[in-house]
Amino acid sequence: MDKTTANSGQDREFTRDEVRDHNETDSLWVIVESKVYDITHFLGEHPGGRDILREYGGMDATNRFREVEHSADAIEMMKAYKIGRVVGEDIATQWDDGDGGDGSTQQLAEQYSITVGWLPMLIGIGVTLISYYVINYSF
Numbered sequence: 001m002d003k004t005t006a007n008s009g010q011d012r013e014f015t016r017d018e019v020r021d022h023n024e025t026d027s028l029w030v031i032v033e034s035k036v037y038d039i040t041h042f043l044g045e046h047p048g049g050r051d052i053l054r055e056y057g058g059m060d061a062t063n064r065f066r067e068v069e070h071s072a073d074a075i076e077m078m079k080a081y082k083i084g085r086v087v088g089e090d091i092a093t094q095w096d097d098g099d100g101g102d103g104s105t106q107q108l109a110e111q112y113s114i115t116v117g118w119l120p121m122l123i124g125i126g127v128t129l130i131s132y133y134v135i136n137y138s139f
């Protein structure tokens with residue numbers, strides 16, 4: 001990969017309005033985790049097809065991108081298309097695509113486990129409370 005191209009201009013900041021203007025195939029940008037990617041030249045190469053990328057052109061594709069659970073290779077590939085970040089959004093605590101250095105997929109996994117870990121606990125508390133009321137007030 002051409003490192004010079006991959007790393008140039010990555011710290012530019014864009015507003016979400018600016019990104020929204022790039023929604024055509026001759027200039028197609030998406031936002032993933034508050035970072036801006038110019039995927040114009042990636043459309044024909046995307047293993048998931050060009051249609052899904054066109055659908056999200058100019059938009060925030062974070063949720064859809066996560067749903068697919070892209071591989072570590074895919075996340076590595078993204079770096080080449082990053083052109084900057086969304087102005088004013090703190091990405092320090094969010095998932096990083098690995099350009100910060102260590103363990104991008106590990107961070108992603110941690111983020112998932114926090115979400116997945118809290119849900120059963122809340123359901124458990126809910127079931128306990130409901131059982132308590134049923135036992136106390138129905139007999």
Ligand code: HEM
Binds near residue numbers: 037046047064075077
């Ligand atoms: C530069 C950004 C992107 C790169 C480098 C990328 C790369 C890839 C790669 C390598 C795959 C094959 C499976 C894997 O290795 O994970 C894939 C599949 C896929 N991607 Fe992306 N992708 C990007 C952006 C997106 C976005 C923004 C979306 C949705 C809005 C998306 C949706 C999908 C879907 C639906 C598949 C097919 C999954 C399947 O076959 O089950 N991708 N992508």
